[in-house]
Amino acid sequence: MGEHKNSANGAIGGASGGVKKQQEMKLVLIGREGVGKSCLMMQYISHSFDENHEPTLEDTSFTQRVVDGKPWALQIIDTAGQEEFQYLVEQYYQSGHGFLAVFDLCNKESLHELQTMFTRVARSKDLLDNSAEPIHPHIACVIVGNKVDLPADQFEVTQNDIDRFTRQFEFPFFETSAKTPLNVEEAFERLIRETSMKIFHSQPTPDSSGPQKKSRKEKGHHHHNGGRSGASNKCAIS
Template identity: 35%
Template sequence: MELENETISTSSNSSGGSREYKVVMLGAGGVGKSAMTMQFISHRFPDYHDPTIEDAYKTQVRIDDEPAYLDILDTAGQAEFTAMRDQYMRGGEGFIICYSITDRQSFQEAAEFKELIYRVRHTYDIPLVLVGNKIDLEEFRQVSTEEGMSLAREYSCSFFETSAALRFFIDDVFHGLVREIRRKESSLSLAEKKMKRKDSLWRKLKGSLKKKRESTT
C-alpha cells in the first residue's frame, strides 16, 4: 500500500467510541443522491434540493450488531462545481456511485467515476457500491437492470436498484458500503499480521545465524 496515496484517516471516537466511516456520494445532478441520504438518516423525502449544493450529513446506526458513525458527503453533480473533487476523493473511505434508471446520460457519467477515483488514489482497491435509483419510475426506464449489473461486475462492486421516493433498498446501500469498508480493513489487518510474522521469523533467523557465527569463532 502506497502511503502517499492513502490520505484517509479513520476515527474511533467521533460518537461515543463508534467507528467513523467517511462516505462520499457521487453521481450526476438530479439522480437522487440527496434524497437517498435524507431517507437514510431521517426517513424523509425532500421536497426540493439544489443540485449545485454540496452538503454533509452525520448519523449513527448499528450494522451487523456493531455501531457505525457515518459521515456522508453529498457532492454536487454539476461539472462546474467540482473544484473540491480531488479532496473528497482523497478523503473518502467508500463511495456510492449513483445514476438514475430514467437517465442514460447519468449512467454514462457513473461509468467514469471509478477512473476518476483511480487518478486521485492510484488504486482500484476502493470500497464502492453502484446504485441505479428511481425504480418507482419504471415506465420511464432508460437503463436496464442488466446494464447496471454489468457495470458493477466491471467495477467488482455491489449493485442495488433503489427508490429514494419510496425508500426501497436505501438502508441496503449504506449498510453494504460499510460492510465493504470493514472487509477491506480486515484484509489489510490480516496482511499486516502476516507481514509481522514474516519479519519476526526473519529476525529470528538472522539471530540464529549470528549466534552460530559467534559459536564458531
C-alpha cells in the same frame, strides 16, 4: 454547503452493558446532478422525502449506525454533480473511505458518467499505476440505480446495461427509490460492510460480504407504483 448532525458523537452501549467505541467512517455519494443523491441521503438519515428539496452544491450529514455489532460514526457527504465543482469533489475522492455511486434509471448517460468518476477516484488514490489491475479490490463502493418507483416505460437503462456495468466493476448493486424508500437502508448498510472490510480490514460476518444484486429482474413488482409524481421530479436534484 450545509452540515447536519443527526445524533451526538460518542460511544454506544453494548448489550452486556459495556461501551463500544465508535470508529469514524467517511462515505461519499457520487453521481451526476439530478440522479437523487441528496434524497437518498435524506431518506437514510431522517427517513423523509422532501418534494420541495432544492439543489445543493455540497452537503454533509453525521449519523451513527451499528452494523454487525460494530458502531460507526458516519460522515456522509453529498457531492456536487456539476462539472464546475469537480475541484471540490476531487478532495472527497481522496479522503473518502467508501462510495455510493448513484445513477438515474431514467438517464443512461448518468450510468456512463460513473465510469469516469471511478477513474477519478482510482487516480486520487494512486490506483492507476497498473491499468490491467481491477480497482474493485481496493475501493469500497456500492452502485445504486435510483428512481425505481417510476414507470418502467421511462427507464433508459436496461437490465443488460446494468449487468454489463456491474460485471465490469464487480461492485454490489441495488435498485433504489428515495421516495418509497426501497433498498435505501440496504444499500447504505452494504456500503458500510464493504468499507469496513476493505478499508478498515474488519473480518466479514457470515453471509454479509457475498455478491449482492437487487434489481428489477428479481423484484418485478417495483414498477407498479403509479406514475411519475411531482415529488419524484423535484427530489431528483443532488
